[in-house]
Amino acid sequence: MEEIEKAVEEILATVKADKEKVMEDLKKFVDYGVPLEQAKEAVMSKYGEVVKEKKLKDIEAGERNICTIGKIIAIDEREVEVRGERRKIYRGLLGDDTAILPFTAWKDFGLNKGDVIRIENASSSEWEGQPRLSLSEWSGVEKVDYDIELVKRAPQRYNLMDLKPGLSNVEVRGKILSIDEREVNIGGEIRKVFSGTMADETAKIRFTAWKDFGLQKDDVIKIKNAYVRKWRGAPQLIFDENSTVEKIDEKIVMEERVTPLYKIVEAGGGIDVLMEGVILDVRDDSGIIFRCPECNRKLRDGICEEHGEVEGKADLRIRALLDDGTGAVEVIFNREISEKLLGKGMEDYMEVAEEAMDYSIVHEDIIDKIVTKPVRVKGDSLSSDFIVTIFARDAQIIKIDKEKEMEELMMQLEGLQ
Amino acid sequence: MREPAWRIFAAEYNEANHVIESKGEKKPRYVLTPLGAKVNRLFIIGVLTDVEEIGAEGIRRRARISDPTGIHVVYAEAFEPEVASILADMEVPSFIAVVGKARIYEPEEGMLYVSARAEMAKRSDEESRDYWIMETCRSTLMRINAMKDAMSMNSPTAKQLRELGYPPMVAEGVSEALKVYEDVDMEHYEMMVREAISFITTGKKEVRKGYEEEQEKLLKIIAEMQGEDGAIWDEVIEEATKQGMERSVVEEVMVILLEKGRIYEPQLGKIKMV
Numbered sequence: 001m002e003e004i005e006k007a008v009e010e011i012l013a014t015v016k017a018d019k020e021k022v023m024e025d026l027k028k029f030v031d032y033g034v035p036l037e038q039a040k041e042a043v044m045s046k047y048g049e050v051v052k053e054k055k056l057k058d059i060e061a062g063e064r065n066i067c068t069i070g071k072i073i074a075i076d077e078r079e080v081e082v083r084g085e086r087r088k089i090y091r092g093l094l095g096d097d098t099a100i101l102p103f104t105a106w107k108d109f110g111l112n113k114g115d116v117i118r119i120e121n122a123s124s125s126e127w128e129g130q131p132r133l134s135l136s137e138w139s140g141v142e143k144v145d146y147d148i149e150l151v152k153r154a155p156q157r158y159n160l161m162d163l164k165p166g167l168s169n170v171e172v173r174g175k176i177l178s179i180d181e182r183e184v185n186i187g188g189e190i191r192k193v194f195s196g197t198m199a200d201e202t203a204k205i206r207f208t209a210w211k212d213f214g215l216q217k218d219d220v221i222k223i224k225n226a227y228v229r230k231w232r233g234a235p236q237l238i239f240d241e242n243s244t245v246e247k248i249d250e251k252i253v254m255e256e257r258v259t260p261l262y263k264i265v266e267a268g269g270g271i272d273v274l275m276e277g278v279i280l281d282v283r284d285d286s287g288i289i290f291r292c293p294e295c296n297r298k299l300r301d302g303i304c305e306e307h308g309e310v311e312g313k314a315d316l317r318i319r320a321l322l323d324d325g326t327g328a329v330e331v332i333f334n335r336e337i338s339e340k341l342l343g344k345g346m347e348d349y350m351e352v353a354e355e356a357m358d359y360s361i362v363h364e365d366i367i368d369k370i371v372t373k374p375v376r377v378k379g380d381s382l383s384s385d386f387i388v389t390i391f392a393r394d395a396q397i398i399k400i401d402k403e404k405e406m407e408e409l410m411m412q413l414e415g416l417q
Numbered sequence: 418m419r420e421p422a423w424r425i426f427a428a429e430y431n432e433a434n435h436v437i438e439s440k441g442e443k444k445p446r447y448v449l450t451p452l453g454a455k456v457n458r459l460f461i462i463g464v465l466t467d468v469e470e471i472g473a474e475g476i477r478r479r480a481r482i483s484d485p486t487g488i489h490v491v492y493a494e495a496f497e498p499e500v501a502s503i504l505a506d507m508e509v510p511s512f513i514a515v516v517g518k519a520r521i522y523e524p525e526e527g528m529l530y531v532s533a534r535a536e537m538a539k540r541s542d543e544e545s546r547d548y549w550i551m552e553t554c555r556s557t558l559m560r561i562n563a564m565k566d567a568m569s570m571n572s573p574t575a576k577q578l579r580e581l582g583y584p585p586m587v588a589e590g591v592s593e594a595l596k597v598y599e600d601v602d603m604e605h606y607e608m609m610v611r612e613a614i615s616f617i618t619t620g621k622k623e624v625r626k627g628y629e630e631e632q633e634k635l636l637k638i639i640a641e642m643q644g645e646d647g648a649i650w651d652e653v654i655e656e657a658t659k660q661g662m663e664r665s666v667v668e669e670v671m672v673i674l675l676e677k678g679r680i681y682e683p684q685l686g687k688i689k690m691v
Binding site: 260261280323325373374386387398403413 | 419421462514539544551555562565586587617618
């Protein structure tokens with residue numbers, strides 16, 4: 001008897017049917033002497049391949065044919081290149097009363113924030129240690145006309161440095177460094193949004209508030225139930241009418257600290273970050289380049305893709321690979337910083353290159369001067385597709401105080417248990 | 418994600434005898450060291466002590482790079498002719514920097530030799546080398562700490578180590594290393610770091626020589642003492658010190674000869690010429 005009940009549960013886990021009926025049908029088969037396993041299959045096929053909706057918390061990575069109902073908490077579109085073709089994909093967060101999961105939609109289902117949808121035939125993969133739903137060409141998505149409750153779990157507290165896109169229900173504290181108000185048109189409705197930057201002791205981050213919380217510069221606040229998405233190659237904190245914001249009487253003292261590169265790679269970028277690493281490679285397009293005087297784009301063989309053949313403006317820039325042993329990022333140095341790192345001006349390089357009638361001589365000198373050199377860089381990330389790209393605001397070659405460093409290492413060694 | 422370039426001392430890297438094959442599309446392979454470094458790419462700065470031509474194409478090179486703890490073996494393959502020619506043109510001895518991929522040679526089950534396949538090679542200088550030693554000490558100390566933390570746990574997992582603040586690669590590597598390496602001798606590695614630190618702080622050694630003369634001298638001693646079953650290691654060292662070589666130099670030269678394949682160990686503690 002127990003076995004039959006177990007079988008009924010298993011059937012109900014995969015098909016949608018009435019429990020009493022399933023039990024009745026199953027018993028009938030068993031009474032005729034049909035082995036339980038076969039009876040189970042027979043009953044399942046009777047109720048068809050109707051897949052039962054799953055709660056989000058029960059979804060594991062690597063599942064197929066998932067059916068579920070959830071509410072879109074956040075969504076944004078981005079362009080990616082798939083087999084040489086640009087296409088739009090949609091990323092966001094889907095929630096129900098048990099969990100919140102990140103999702104990716106590989107086609108436009110016309111989804112908006114706040115929609116409650118029923119999904120059929122989705123799949124899941126692992127992403128950052130948690131399942132991520134994937135809605136493909138073959139998935140069915142329909143809006144339903146009722147609202148659902150969202151999970152109420154204790155928000156998790158984070159340092160700003162540990163925030164990465166896809167996290168939701170986070171609690172953070174920080175100081176508002178800047179804030180601006182603007183109006184946006186969302187589906188015909190004009191809404192006020194507030195964006196700016198905030199900081200705690202570990203990092204700075206851009207934020208957007210979809211509601212007027214009366215925030216001002218220098219306020220120190222605690223935010224509960226915010227979420228994180230990626231914007232312009234860096235994580236961005238979002239809070240809205242579902243979030244609570246409270247001003248707190250705390251001091252936040254920001255100090256310069258070096259962020260290990262794996263942290264930046266994990267977060268998918270960051271703003272105003274200080275890092276240290278060794279330059280392990282200089283990309284081929286580093287050195288003297290020519291830009292369009294109209295739009296500043298880099299010319300290819302004297303031609304701007306927008307303005308055609310133009311008289312190029314010379315510029316010096318370096319695109320380098322920075323690696324600290326824990327992670328690697330790409331850093332772009334503009335003319336001013338490049339000149340500082342190289343100890344030589346662009347005009348001098350122009351002269352040398354024109355004399356040699358070869359601009360690659362500049363590239364060689366850059367490799368010679370900075371590859372394998374330790375460098376301290378401060379900057380903001382611009383993008384983070386295959387690799388996080390940082391635009392440097394300042395940089396210098398690190399000079400080490402050997403005695404001090406060695407003393408510190410010795411102390412660490414002595415301090416081992 | 419681009420694999421980071423591990424800073425790792427030769428003594429630790431060469432003692433690795435486990436490989437992690439990962440899943441996923443590109444299936445990167447990692448050399449797992451006794452202290453839990455999970456190395457797919459590495460960065461070395463040291464003294465180039467030897468470059469030899471290998472293979473028949475005249476392109477491939479094998480180089481030896483000495484750091485304060487031992488010797489990194491680096492290959493430049495025919496499909497990286499630029500790197501190979503940089504190695505071929507470099508003076509011996511001189512400071513060199515190499516970025517390479519972990520190279521794994523497993524002639525038979527249970528026998529594993531690791532080295533590096535160079536992606537980049539460049540002349541370097543003393544200051545950069547010192548910075549490298551410092552970074553490598555730091556990274557090694559972090560892993561020693563992680564190993565000790567993990568050893569104090571009942572069943573350490575990567576997740577627990579992450580919660581203590583270790584980078585993901587270190588947390589994963591250390592928890593794996595504890596499973597596959599038995600009785601890792603932590604004191605041995607602490608000593609290794611200590612030696613590396615004192616290499617920089619106490620009386621700067623000049624660029625170390627390739628010990629060409631000493632190699633010949635030692636080979637001669639071994640030839641005289643080896644007989645049928647090989648010369649006894651300790652006796653060779655004794656004889657060489659008697660002839661005026663420093664003990665540390667003898668040991669280093671022995672390693673050079675072993676790695677060059679000029680001598681081998683027919684059984685533990687004995688050496689014989691090839």
